[in-house]
Amino acid sequence: MTEFNESVASILSSWLPISLGLGFLGVIILLFVRVIKPENPRFMMIGIVLFGQTFISGFILMGVHSKIETNARNEVKVFLHEPELVVRVNKEIIDSTYGNKIISELKKIQDLPPHHSHPTEMTELEIVSKTRTIRIRLAKDSEIESEYWVFWDKYGDDEIGRIKTNVLK
Numbered sequence: 001m002t003e004f005n006e007s008v009a010s011i012l013s014s015w016l017p018i019s020l021g022l023g024f025l026g027v028i029i030l031l032f033v034r035v036i037k038p039e040n041p042r043f044m045m046i047g048i049v050l051f052g053q054t055f056i057s058g059f060i061l062m063g064v065h066s067k068i069e070t071n072a073r074n075e076v077k078v079f080l081h082e083p084e085l086v087v088r089v090n091k092e093i094i095d096s097t098y099g100n101k102i103i104s105e106l107k108k109i110q111d112l113p114p115h116h117s118h119p120t121e122m123t124e125l126e127i128v129s130k131t132r133t134i135r136i137r138l139a140k141d142s143e144i145e146s147e148y149w150v151f152w153d154k155y156g157d158d159e160i161g162r163i164k165t166n167v168l169k
Contacts, residue, residue, distance in 0.1 A: 006068060012061040019057040026050025065158070072152055072160040073109055079127070079134055080107050088126040101167045103127070106136070109150050109161040117143040119159075123168065138168065 029047035033040060080103050087099030094102075102125065119139030127134050134152065141147035146164050151157065 009061065009064045009068060012057060012064065016057060016061065019054050022050045023054030026052075026054075068155065069111070069158065069160050072155045073111070073150075076109065076134065076136070076150075076152060076160065077107055079129065079132075082129040082131075084130065086128040088128070090124050091126065105163055105165040105167050106150070108165075109163050112147070112162040112164075115143065117141050119149040138163075 026047045026049070029043055029050065033043045033047060037043060085099070085103055086096075087094055087102050089102075106125075118141075120142050121140045123138045123140075125136045125138060127136065134154070137151040137153070139149040139151065141149060141162075144164075146166050148163050148165065148168065149159050150161050150163060152160050
């Protein structure tokens, strides 16, 4: 399902510049109709449709990105329940007690409300199971000391959620 959402997001991302151009054309048509041909409802409707489709396209794209983020977050949570996970922090294997604490904290990943901050210090985690390896990047929040932004390499530079923890060193 995530692959389908990514395909839709890719198509909509390519469509968005065209959509913005058509929206601009819609505004021009609306201004033209208002100033020069106020009695022509057909052109007025064309302008409204062209302008409105920009917002519809944008809202659909935002919804698809939200769904991708939720799916990625859930996929990571499912992986974190696999047995015998080994954790590497910045490419160094750490003891299993600390690794289990990190895994426990990552299971709490969620979509926290945004605030006026940005990610800073990046920590790379590599979590290895018997069947596969995932790479997660944690970035400390610029304002809230205990908050970390979670990025999964599989989904590029898009945040998949955040955690609040004091376990990370």
